[in-house]
Amino acid sequence: MADGGTSPAGQPSADERREQRFVRRTAAYRSARRVLARPGFRGTLRERLALLHETRSLDLYDPDEQADLYGGGIVEALEEKTAALLGKEAAVFFPTGTMAQQVALRCWAGRTGNPAVALHALAHPEVHERHAFSQVSALRPVRVTSEPRQPTAEEVRDLDEPFGALMLELPLRDAGFVLPTWRELTEVVEAARERDAVVHFDGARLWECTSHFDRGLAEIAALADSVYVSYYKSLDGFGGACLAGPRTLTDEARTWRHRYGGAVFQQFPTVLSALAGLERELPRLPDYVAHARVVAAALREGFAAAGVPWSRVHPGPPHTNEFQVWLPYDADVLAEAAVRQAEETRILLFGNAWDGKGPGLALTEVSVRAAGLEWTAEDVREAVGGFVAALDRVVAEAVGG
Incomplete structure (x- = not known):
């Protein structure tokens, strides 16, 4: 089936599933007790x-x-x-x-x-x-x-x-x-x-x-x-x-x-x-950059420990408080795993969209800001383990379905 094309009767199309996931990700972000960044643009009108x-x-x-x-x-x-x-x-x-x-x-x-x-x-x-x-x-x-x-x-x-x-x-x-x-x-x-x-x-x-x-x-x-x-x-x-x-x-x-x-x-x-x-914010940016390097290293270690066959944190170390994470899975699979982890644990490790870069390859952007300063390296590694567990379930369901 072409992306966004006709689905079997009663089933949402690929575009509809992505829209539903966006709504879920937004809700998960709002309820998450732990995220790496809470940029203001995601706030409500009242908060702004x-x-x-x-x-x-x-x-x-x-x-x-x-x-x-x-x-x-x-x-x-x-x-x-x-x-x-x-x-x-x-x-x-x-x-x-x-x-x-x-x-x-x-x-x-x-x-x-x-x-x-x-x-x-x-x-x-x-x-x-x-x-x-x-x-x-x-x-x-x-x-x-x-x-x-x-x-x-x-x-x-x-x-x-x-x-x-x-x-x-x-x-x-x-x-x-x-x-x-x-x-x-x-x-x-x-x-x-x-x-x-x-x-x-x-x-x-x-x-x-x-x-x-x-x-x-x-x-x-x-x-x-x-x-x-x-x-x-x-x-x-x-x-x-x-x-x-x-x-x-x-x-x-x-x-x-x-x-x-x-x-x-x-x-x-x-x-x-x-x-x-x-x-x-300007005086705090050097702290965000320094901690982004801690987070990036912990992500790399976490994926290796979880047995992910290949991953990349780019650049390593990050040049700013923002960087990319690449994983060998389809973007929709990774997006579903990220949302599911947040819904189940209220920990949103990857709060941004995943961008497909070819069959079985996708990236997301990670930003570390004030909320991220609360994470230790061990917190990040544990969150990676939870994300990979959710990812394994999503993959198993896709194969079984």
Whole structure:
């Protein structure tokens, strides 16, 4: 039967089973007593509204000030704070990172006279944005490499056509949240400069990178001409993004933001949540990264002890507080085992979806945040044993059925 196709009478289709499992996973997450991460976006409306109330105790911004209207006020405060953290002259707030990066690279193309943007084949604009660079912004993506790693300086130097900008996603999420070494990063930037190109960092998760590079945010961002950062991926904000760079760039970016429909009437709830994230989550990220390495090692040990024929935790050790787990089973089987373990034990080891990568092979992404700090290595190994036991039952039922 084709995936999502016709099922026997009375039986749900593959798509319906996945939808049912999503509902079950959501319920299991809500009732779980132990998870590795509780990102804010999974919260209820009541919980998200409570965050705004809690910001009053953080002294983030004077609540008696006039609310923002098309920017200004609290929006400017966030822009100035972000620019200072990144060591850039100025920053401009955007409702989405997709818009921020299109505007940034469109502005750079006007300055360089070249609309070609060199980037990784797995970069977010290539995989997740419906070809927005070429369809909306008159930019021409040029793929530096398709390998599941960061581009090398040699690949940038040897690219067989001119390009106006090099975009580097730090970390490269779809390759496993991978980062280059500091030396590799500086060499790639130097190679782009040799090609007379500007350098733009897709830093949606740049906040998580300081431990790996052993450098502060400003020193990392100083390598690039412009940097985009997200406020919800690492910092648990409601949304929003910032583009930081020279003031001449951000001033022009404000014009294009308006043209792209990003001049939103009022944004204070999102901006307050971003300020709260910078205050509360940003200082904790190094702890999350350090513990992610503990969790990853324990996962590897747990699968080996449980007799799983093959597993991979990638990268090892993790470069940030997020990484991939690969297992030799179909995605639906792994997803069912993860949900069943949570329903039976209220321990949700794998809370994200499983992505099939071929017959009998799938991966999931693991994120370690505040809730994960409560897990010891032994807790992780025990949870792996429970997950594998559930997996064995699901496999046996599939064979028997």
